[in-house]
Amino acid sequence: MGTVSRVAAKLNTVSPETRHRVEQAMRTLGYVPNIAARTMRTNRTKIVGLLLPDLANTVFLLLAKAAERLLGSEGYTLFLYSSERSPTREIEFLELASRYRMDGLIVSLSDETNQSVVEALSKMECPIVLLDRDTPIRADVVFSEHAEAMQRVTAHLIELGHRRIALITAPLGIRPGRERVLGYRAALRDAGLSIDETLIGHDYQTSKYGFSKALEMLRRPVPPTAVIAGGDEIFYGVLRAARQLNLAIPGDVSIVGADNRMLSDVVTPMITIIDRDMEQVGDTAADMLIRRMNGQGGEPVHVHLPSEVILRNSTAKPRPDLV
Amino acid sequence: MGTVSRVAAKLNTVSPETRHRVEQAMRTLGYVPNIAARTMRTNRTKIVGLLLPDLANTVFLLLAKAAERLLGSEGYTLFLYSSERSPTREIEFLELASRYRMDGLIVSLSDETNQSVVEALSKMECPIVLLDRDTPIRADVVFSEHAEAMQRVTAHLIELGHRRIALITAPLGIRPGRERVLGYRAALRDAGLSIDETLIGHDYQTSKYGFSKALEMLRRPVPPTAVIAGGDEIFYGVLRAARQLNLAIPGDVSIVGADNRMLSDVVTPMITIIDRDMEQVGDTAADMLIRRMNGQGGEPVHVHLPSEVILRNSTAKPRPDLV
DNA sequence: TGCTACAATGATGACGTTTTCATTTTGGGG
DNA sequence: CCCCAAAATGAAAACGTCATCATTGTAGCA
Structure with a gap:
């Protein structure tokens, strides 16, 4: 009867006594409302x-x-x-x-x-x-917001004295990738530095890519002194690359991560990150x-x-x- | 009509011509089957x-x-x-x-x-x-299987010369916690070593617990020389504790992790783990x-x-x- | 007391599918 | 050319819920 529905829906058009009776019955019968039926109706x-x-x-x-x-x-x-x-x-x-x-x-x-x-x-x-x-x-x-934070952290690295700063981030097919590159470029431009396009990587958003790209960059005769990882996976990869090359952080290379508080907390040393809530x-x-x-x-x-x-x-x- | 259902269900009781007609219509009308209705019926x-x-x-x-x-x-x-x-x-x-x-x-x-x-x-x-x-x-x-692997890795540590081996793992309210403790005890027993109950922790399955428990143990006047972490979160916590105390791994303390291949790969040095597929x-x-x-x-x-x-x-x- | 108004409850249909059953169409053999 | 079997298709019921509408019961008021 329709009254059952009224009880279930907690409408107040049903008397307390009836409500109680229905609730009692629902319990003893083990009634569980059928969402599929409700869906079809509503x-x-x-x-x-x-x-x-x-x-x-x-x-x-x-x-x-x-x-x-x-x-x-x-x-x-x-x-x-x-x-x-x-x-x-x-x-x-x-x-x-x-x-x-x-x-x-x-x-x-x-x-x-x-x-x-x-x-x-x-x-x-x-x-x-x-x-x-x-x-x-x-x-x-x-x-x-990605561009502005990226600009700030890049500027911070420049201020510390870094001149060859690598950025490895997500593809330009998604907004975060584009924005991060924009902020990075802006910081370099503002500092009057030329941009080395070979220090920008934005091909895949994977740990593997972060690893291989960072490895390639850090093995160059004149390697970057800092690497910024845009995004979680790439961050993992960059860390693995640094370890593989036995590079001290920040002695041999400065590293900036993104987002992953858990990882950036557990790694030695604690990693500078771009974070969002x-x-x-x-x-x-x-x-x-x-x-x-x-x-x-x-x-x-x-x-x-x-x-x-x-x-x-x-x-x-x-x-x-x-x- | 019921024929539509027959087409959707890919039954072969419908002529090719009709099937084609129906499929055509479904496309032009943007028909999407209603799962709720299907559920109610089936x-x-x-x-x-x-x-x-x-x-x-x-x-x-x-x-x-x-x-x-x-x-x-x-x-x-x-x-x-x-x-x-x-x-x-x-x-x-x-x-x-x-x-x-x-x-x-x-x-x-x-x-x-x-x-x-x-x-x-x-x-x-x-x-x-x-x-x-x-x-x-x-x-x-x-x-x-947990007990046997735990027994093996504990025996390995004993063989390396460790005598005070800590185990921090999940509560005994779940099977993995119980089994790991069993394997650990068995290895010590087999080696004829006495069991220091204060070196076994199994209160919570959280990173926080792993951290504080490991910290407490490693700060003792006579700390354990090895820590086995049972489970992912505890593993994180133990790593953080070791870092906080500036302990070299494995120089100052040996560490065994569990399960987390990603983390155990990125941390320096690579961590011995108990792994399962x-x-x-x-x-x-x-x-x-x-x-x-x-x-x-x-x-x-x-x-x-x-x-x-x-x-x-x-x-x-x-x-x-x-x- | 008798009427009205309102609250409470019972009855009924519709949602979109599947399945069963009935009907129509098709094709082949006598 | 006709009839029958088999294949194809149409018609209809049922799933459980909610909402609408109709009906019954109750209380309030003149």
């Missing part, structure tokens, strides 16, 4: 999909945790999916979201220039919040999405969140004989 | 839930990836959930699984002695595969679950998978003055 699943490039990345986990907390308080369940940086898997995820009729999506693309992904994304029916990507899609976006990113994205799922209309909203440079022991003056 | 969601204690743990991610691959090939979607080692969240997950009518579950409990979790688990209707836990629940289980664990669990979901009956199956000791540079003879 067209809402109370599921929000979160698409991430990579789950091994602690940065994204902080974000996911924060988003889950906020969405959970509104009765939503978070569905976590990792694309492994594969556009094919990104499209598969969107397919999944359509079929299961998810109520909303938070999406971090692995390549914002990929046409088919962007097209599939723009065809979605549910509200979407994008993470840190420039696309023509009409959707809310949470941007992280991923919980804030998660909270912001979830909040924007909840509003949209509640039917709030209006133009797409763009939020910009700051990054922070945390100076620690991995950056110091270069050895005079290396400069 | 009582299957094609969703498998994976409950993990922690997503930051790379060990579990390898497992999840492997399971997802195998389940995906059978048309299942993996729903990932982290309990954050909270029994409350574990029960919430089971609630979720019931409401959404998931087809099967793979579950790693944070405390197998928790009555309400075990009870909730035993009330579930769908097939369940447990990961490495001893419970009275009638379900398939994938066990990892988590992809195999994931594959095995997924395979067992798929069989059950296909209706295969029979007694619960228990599978035991091996662990491996990988000797690297973090274990060496203790300094003579320390022994």
Whole structure:
């Protein structure tokens, strides 16, 4: 009977006595509401999909945790999916979201220039919040600030006396990669230094690439005296390369990492990093999405969140004989 | 009409011509099947839930990836959930699984002695595969071997000349904690060494605990010459403690880690670890679950998978003055 | 007491799929 | 050329919930 539904929905159009009776019965019968049936009737699943490039990345986990907390308080369940940086898997995820009729999506693309992904994304029916990507899609976006922090930390290295500073970061196909290169160039330009293009790497966002690129650079006859790693994986790779070459940090080479507080804490010495508050990113994205799922209309909203440079022991003056 | 369903289900009771017509129409109308409706009719969601204690743990991610691959090939979607080692969240997950009518579950409990979790688990209707836990629940289980590998690595340290070997591992409320302590004790016993209970820690499975416990032990007037970390987080903590005290590895203290290949690769020096093939664990669990979901009956199956000791540079003879 | 107004509850249909059953069409053999 | 078997297709019911509408019960007021 419809009354059961009224009890479940906690409406107040049911007498206390009846409510009690129904609740009693639900317990003894082990009644569990059938979400599929509810979904068919209401067209809402109370599921929000979160698409991430990579789950091994602690940065994204902080974000996911924060988003889950906020969405959970509104009765939503978070569905976590990792694309492994594969556009094919990104499209598969969107397919999944359509079929299961998810109520909303938070999406971090692995390549914002990929046409088919962007097209599939723009065809979605549910509200979407994008993470840190420039696309023509009409959707809310949470941007992280990269250029300015990169400019600051590069300037800091220059001030310490570094002249050959390497930057290894994500491809230019995603905004963070582009922005970081921009900030880096700006700092060098401001200092009146020429830019050695061979000291900039932005081919892949993997630990392997960070490793091999850093290795190649640091083995040159005239190696860089500092290496800036943009992004978690590359950071790992750069650290491995430094160790492989038995380079002391910061004695032989200064290193700047990104995001990964856990790793940068455990490595000797503690690493200077560019950090951002991923919980804030998660909270912001979830909040924007909840509003949209509640039917709030209006133009797409763009939020910009700051990054922070945390100076620690991995950056110091270069050895005079290396400069 | 029912024919559409026949086309979607790829049954061969439909003429090629009609099939083509229907597929054409589906494309032009942008038809996406409604899983909720299908679920209501068939009582299957094609969703498998994976409950993990922690997503930051790379060990579990390898497992999840492997399971997802195998389940995906059978048309299942993996729903990932982290309990954050909270029994409350574990029960919430089971609630979720019931409401959404998931087809099967793979579950790693944070405390197998928790009555309400075990009870909730035993009330579930769908097939369940447990990961490495001893419970009275009638379900398939994938066990990892811990005791024997721990015994081997402890014996190795004894052979190198260590006499005060610390073990910091997971609580005895989960099988890996118990088994590791067993193996450790067995090795000491076999060598005829007495066991210093103050060198065994098994209170929490957190980085913080590993850090503070290792710090306390290593600061003693007569500190251990080797520390074995059982589990990922504790491993992190032990490394941080060693760094904080400026202890050289393995000069001042030998260290044995667990599971985390990524971390043990990047830290100087490379760390001796107890390792296991988590992809195999994931594959095995997924395979067992798929069989059950296909209706295969029979007694619960228990599978035991091996662990491996990988000797690297973090274990060496203790300094003579320390022994 | 009798009427109205409102609260509480019962009955019913619709959501989109699958499946079963009935009907129509097709093709082959007598 | 006709009939029957088999293949193809159409029609209809059911899954569990929620929302709408109709009905019953109750209390308040004249």
